[in-house]
Amino acid sequence: MTRIFTSDIRDDCRKDRPDPYPVHILDRVDRPTTAIHDNKIQRVDERDGGFQRAGKGEYGEKLKKEYGRFIGKHPLSGALCTMGGALGHMVDEPMKLKQAGRSPWNTSFWPPMPDTSDDIAPGTDDPKTNAWHIKETAYFLRADIVGICKLPQYAVFSHSKHKGKKVELNHKYAISIVVDQDWRTASAFNGSDWISNSMSFLAYAGSGYIACILADYIRRLGYPARSHHAMNYKVVVPPILLWSGIGEMSRMGDVVINPFLGPRYKAAVVTTDMPLEIDRPIDFGLQDFCSKCGKCAEMCPSQAISYGDKIMHNGYEKWPNDVKKCTSMRVGNPNGSGCGTCIKVCPWNKPFTPFHRTVNWFLRKFPSTRKFGIWCDDLLGYHKPNYKQKWWLDLDQVDGRFVTPKKSGYTKKR
Numbered sequence: 001m002t003r004i005f006t007s008d009i010r011d012d013c014r015k016d017r018p019d020p021y022p023v024h025i026l027d028r029v030d031r032p033t034t035a036i037h038d039n040k041i042q043r044v045d046e047r048d049g050g051f052q053r054a055g056k057g058e059y060g061e062k063l064k065k066e067y068g069r070f071i072g073k074h075p076l077s078g079a080l081c082t083m084g085g086a087l088g089h090m091v092d093e094p095m096k097l098k099q100a101g102r103s104p105w106n107t108s109f110w111p112p113m114p115d116t117s118d119d120i121a122p123g124t125d126d127p128k129t130n131a132w133h134i135k136e137t138a139y140f141l142r143a144d145i146v147g148i149c150k151l152p153q154y155a156v157f158s159h160s161k162h163k164g165k166k167v168e169l170n171h172k173y174a175i176s177i178v179v180d181q182d183w184r185t186a187s188a189f190n191g192s193d194w195i196s197n198s199m200s201f202l203a204y205a206g207s208g209y210i211a212c213i214l215a216d217y218i219r220r221l222g223y224p225a226r227s228h229h230a231m232n233y234k235v236v237v238p239p240i241l242l243w244s245g246i247g248e249m250s251r252m253g254d255v256v257i258n259p260f261l262g263p264r265y266k267a268a269v270v271t272t273d274m275p276l277e278i279d280r281p282i283d284f285g286l287q288d289f290c291s292k293c294g295k296c297a298e299m300c301p302s303q304a305i306s307y308g309d310k311i312m313h314n315g316y317e318k319w320p321n322d323v324k325k326c327t328s329m330r331v332g333n334p335n336g337s338g339c340g341t342c343i344k345v346c347p348w349n350k351p352f353t354p355f356h357r358t359v360n361w362f363l364r365k366f367p368s369t370r371k372f373g374i375w376c377d378d379l380l381g382y383h384k385p386n387y388k389q390k391w392w393l394d395l396d397q398v399d400g401r402f403v404t405p406k407k408s409g410y411t412k413k414r
């Protein structure tokens with residue numbers, strides 16, 4: 001079993017760039033590989049998201065009830081979500097909270113904020129040097145992949161899920177911080193069993209932790225900055241991932257796939273006015289690959305993913321997905337905690353071994369190899385759980401007590 005952490009590949013890959021993964025070998029393009037009609041996009045109201053709707057009871061009373069317990073029904077995802085929730089208070093100038101007496105914690109140990117109102121820290125005025133340094137800092141904090149783009153205004157929510165407050169955000173740049181959900185665990189789960197939510201919240205809490213520290217650091221250098229993570233976003237993440245060169249839009253709908261991690265990650269964002277050199281979008285052939293594959297659509301337990309062609313929706317070219325079906329499965333899954341079956345079965349969900357790096361290169365460079373690659377992926381059974389690697393406890397909280405569930409996930413035959 002190969003277990004790959006970013007730190008394992010760091011020395012191997014870095015020579016003249018900050019990134020541990022070889023993002024410099026990817027083909028760069030001027031615009032994302034799926035059309036974005038900037039002037040036709042209506043800013044999104046965060047309250048219209050699937051989870052918010054489920055919580056409000058728009059998908060039925062049963063799901064509304066499940067929404068109250070679906071994360072905490074497994075103790076590990078409950079613990080991870082608690083940490084993510086604590087970070088929700090740390091997104092923007094925690095020192096101001098302290099001064100206003102609204103901080104939820106004893107903040108006497110917090111280092112005072114320097115007075116940078118008229119000044120910036122020396123050596124932080126060059127965009128290229130700053131971009132390199134900010135990436136190095138994010139990797140030091142244990143990010144897996146980092147990309148930078150200009151912040152498009154259409155990627156800012158119109159209203160927040162927190163009391164429907166109108167969202168204003170005029171920062172110039174957005175830094176995407178990507179954290180892997182862990183390959184070993186992904187190889188062992190069947191997609192919709194008792195570890196799925198924990199994998200999500202590991203990466204949500206981890207990327208949120210990095211984003212909160214990075215934003216605070218940038219503010220201490222003299223520039224405005226705000227972190228955005230699962231407990232407190234002001235931005236819609238997929239367009240930011242596209243423009244900052246993290247990945248391409250996939251058949252899964254709003255899921256942006258990275259060539260090295262596949263869909264097996266979550267992202268937080270830092271927005272700022274610090275001058276930064278931006279990255280360009282990438283093209284690794286995913287539009288062609290997804291049009292030939294469709295494995296996620298076939299294996300999705302709720303059939304929320306389209307088998308058909310892309311459509312235009314709110315100015316974005318994308319494969320449509322049924323948010324209600326997906327949310328109902330993730331919130332209401334009676335045989336597991338959440339669902340990540342599409343993440344599990346996607347052929348881009350692989351470890352970063354020499355073998356997979358070679359296959360990855362062929363799939364990116366030669367469209368004619370893709371059908372064969374998909375066929376081999378099926379044959380080798382990568383979509384099946386490798387239970388030898390299973391390490392977690394199957395637990396379900398029923399009426400406030402943990403019990404061992406009778407079933408675990410929905411494994412579809414293929």
Ligand code: SF4
Pocket residue numbers: 299300301302303304305325326327329330339340341342343
């Ligand atoms: S998370 Fe599960 S239900 Fe939602 S699209 Fe993926 S496979 Fe389908």
Ligand code: SF4
Pocket residue numbers: 250251252257289290291293294295296297345346347348
């Ligand atoms: S499983 Fe196949 S079709 Fe679905 S996102 Fe992955 S590559 Fe695309």
